[in-house]
Amino acid sequence: MKLTDMLLRNLKPKVHRYIIWADHGLGVRVSPKGKKSFVYMYRVEGKARFMTLGDYPKMTLAEAHKAHAEARKKVEQGIDPGAEAVAERAEERQAPTVAVLVAEYLEKWAKPRKRSWREDERILKKDVLPEWGRRKAREITRRDVIRLLDGIVDRGAGIMANRTLATIRKMFNFAVSRDIVPVSPCQAVRAPAPEQRRDRVLTADEIRALWHGLEGAKRMAEGTKLALKLQLVTAQRKAEIVSAAWQEIDFTDKWWTIPPEKAKNKMAHRVPLSPLALELLQAAKKISGDSPWLFPSPQTDRHITPEAVDHALRRAGLEALGFIFVPHDLRRTAASHMTGMGISRLVVSKILNHVERGVTAVY
Known part of the structure; x- marks a missing residue:
């Protein structure tokens, strides 16, 4: 028939x-x-x-x-x-779902290698799991990735769309390496939002306004205010500031020793503590109590996270100061003002814990 x-x-x-x-x-x-x-x-x-x-x-x-x-x-x-x-x-x-892949990526790759793994977790929980969590990882296509990113851009979060792409690209590269998917759906997908390289340096007047603005920020915890001030005063990285432990601080000889496992370049680093830095540390000590951390988390027995500082800064409503900045701008600002005061670039580089290359590395 x-x-x-x-x-x-x-x-x-x-x-x-x-x-x-x-x-x-x-x-x-x-x-x-x-x-x-x-x-x-x-x-x-x-x-x-x-x-x-x-x-x-x-x-x-x-x-x-x-x-x-x-x-x-x-x-x-x-x-x-x-x-x-x-x-x-x-x-x-x-075959693993995206939810299973996310869990495996965080445990097997992000946590052992990235100090900022919690930001990966936050990004994946916010936009990726709600959309793809129950789907098979191998079913996700390039078109799915583009639709996800377009949705984030449409709600006015273009830079977050870029960060989401960077995170899921790492995750699917991990999945390819473990034979979970045959090919990454992120291949040839471009960042959806334009970004400009940041070179923001706060002026002396902006530093003064920021300092007073932090003191009056009612929606920000005192510890977070001190962490931001300490970053400006010491010129160290945000992750190193928030993860600092009291055993690293030497009040007598006025040094802060950052252990290699916390330093970005994996090299131990000694930071000189100025009178203002010591004053900020004494204030932090009164708040932290018996905690081993300078800035303990109110939710866990660990320290606050770098992302918590970012979120606190956004909630604080400091836009009223009349200028915008992110925490890393404070480190750049400190370095710029030091060189402006006549401090040699080599000394500033040492304070920043940058690895010297070439001839200057021997001095």
């Missing part, structure tokens, strides 16, 4: 399911509830086999003929297409 769309549409259910057959083992099965499915009956090693190709009309007649032809070709090669399809479906059921 020749199968046509008109014939398939007119097939009516009966008390018992039945099959109408076409050529070469292709048929259409009709259930008592009216469900219609394309089926294929064949023989492998002398034994009759039966497989379902797909449901009509979700699978079109043309698609059914194509699937039937491919299955017949496998039978001619001695392959059981039904058993192969069952194995593929079982493998697909076991």
Whole structure:
């Protein structure tokens, strides 16, 4: 019997399911509830086999003929297409979801390698898991990535879209390396929002306004205010400031020793403490109490995170100061003002814990 769309549409259910057959083992099965499915009956090693190709009309007649032809070709090669399809479906059921991939990426890659892994976690929880969490990681396409990023841009968060792309690109590269997905869907996807290299340096008047603005910021914890001031006064990195422990501080000789595991360049670093820095540290000591950390977290037994400082700064409403800055601008500002005061660039570089290269490295 020749199968046509008109014939398939007119097939009516009966008390018992039945099959109408076409050529070469292709048929259409009709259930008592009216469900219609394309089926294929064949023989492998002398034994009759039966497989379902797909449901009509979700699978079109043309698609059914194509699937039937491919299955017949496998039978001619001695392959059981039904058993192969069952194995593929079982493998697909076991394939990791994006939620599983996110958890594995954070535990196996981000946490051991990135001090800012919590920011990766925040980004993935905010936009990626709600959209893709239940989907198979291997199903995510480049178009899915672009749609996700477009949605973030549309809500006015272009820079966050860039950060999200950077995070999921790392995650899918990790997935490729562990054979979770065959190829990254982020390949050839460009950052959706333009960014300019930051070279923001606060002026003396802005520093003064910031200092007083922090003191009057009612929506910011005192510890966070001190952390920002200490970053400006010491010119150290935000992550090194917030993770500082009291055992690193020498009040007698006025040094702060950053251990290599905390330093970005993995080299131990001694920071000279000025009278103002010591004053800020004494204020932090009164707040931290018995904690081993200069800036303990109110939620955990650890220190506050770099991201917590960013969030606190956004909540504080310091836009009223009339200028915008991010914490890293404070480090750059300190370095710029030191050189402006006549301090040699080599000394400033040492204070910043930059690795000297070439001839200057020997001095």
